[in-house]
Amino acid sequence: MKILVVDDEPNVRRTLRIALEAAGHEVREATSGAEALSSVGHRPCDAALVDLRLGGESGLNLIGPLREQAPRMILVVITAHASIDSAVEAMRRGADDYLPKPFTPAEVRAVLDRVARQRGLRDRVEALEDQVRREVPETSLDARDPAMARLLELARRVAPTDAAVLIRGESGTGKGVLARALHGWSGRAGGPFVTVSCPSLGAELLESELFGHAKGAFTGAVRDTVGKVAAAEGGTLFLDEVGDLPVALQPKLLRFLQEKRYERVGEASERQADVRLIAATNRDLEAMVADGTFRDDLLYRLNILEIGMPPLRERADSLELADHLLAFFAQQSGRRLIGFTSEARAAIGRHSWPGNLRELRNAVERAAILAAGPEIGLADLPERVARGPLEAGHGGEVEVGGPMTLEALEVEHIRRVLAASGSLDEAARTLGVDPSTLFRKRRKYGL
Structure with a gap:
């Protein structure tokens, strides 16, 4: 590694240089905070060993600026036994570990190895999180509902x-x-x-x-x-x-x-x-x-x-969420999928989505796999989504007490009230709901 030693005592710098170069590292030295910041600014380094007492300066005040200049740099503070509390404070400010004085070459190598292993594990976790984000679409929180x-x-x-x-x-x-x-x-x-x-x-x-x-x-x-x-x-x-x-x-x-x-x-x-x-x-x-x-x-x-x-059935943004998911699966599969046909969009809008966002995700992923062309059609959607609420019952004339689902009855009732009303506000008053609820139901059922 390229390591910067920041200490105002020549003997400490010499001891650290010998120990680190013997372990195969490249070493640079700085005697003050300003010199350390200048060194890191001109030539990035992998690690820094910083004494908490730099003549008239406090090494604590150097932790933040160093971390800002080099966020991924390993930062180890050097402290006397009487200053362990200060070392803990330095770690709260962003240091990775501390090295108490007096120290041996083996202790210097051990603390750097330990921090490097921890940093390696952290990098692996970040890489895995990036992989998960690429493979599993996050539900969009930019809601229009x-x-x-x-x-x-x-x-x-x-x-x-x-x-x-x-x-x-x-x-x-x-x-x-x-x-x-x-x-x-x-x-x-x-x-x-x-x-x-x-x-x-x-x-x-x-x-x-x-x-x-x-x-x-x-x-x-x-x-x-x-x-x-x-x-x-x-x-x-x-x-x-x-x-x-x-x-x-x-x-x-x-x-x-x-x-x-x-x-x-x-x-x-x-x-x-x-x-x-x-x-x-x-x-x-x-x-x-x-x-x-x-x-x-x-x-x-x-x-x-x-x-x-x-639940998704009470939201007015199921189509926007479906578009978001389709864009993700298109990118993941490398396919050119430009959107849904009007029939498919109507089916998505009227389906009640009892499985909520999880069901929508599965339906869109399935459609992205099955689609023969650049548009998702009705045939690409799961049957329960494509057939709609009226077909989900036994079909035929809608009749109170007849063989049909409550959803089918609601769809027909809303349709008839809308047809008999002079405005959406009037229809909402007749139905006993607020206009925003009626808006969501119209979007849901494609009315």
């Missing part, structure tokens, strides 16, 4: 706080996407975003997954495990489908929410965590409180701030 626009405005106001957030909504509405967006809009964006799927494990294993366990805590616990709470330190912990959290684990989660303290399974010592909690559920938690399967005090702590994700 008025209800979604209001929801996102609320979410942006909520994001900078550290208060717990409860996201409610049906499966597939994008609760996880919104949770990740809240993290990205917060002051914790630079920290980890860690997800725990509450329905995935039983009470004991889920407790270990969440809080970690000590070696020997149970059969199969062959080593200490830190748990998701510790992994989310400084960032956000997302509890997906918190309504499925086992009753036995709810008091421990409540204590963590109230005190930010917890214990690993099989360990008596108490730990503290700096973690923001976001939870999501598709269940009626109030009904669960009434039947004793969810604690009311936990519900109060979880929904300090509550956001409700609307």
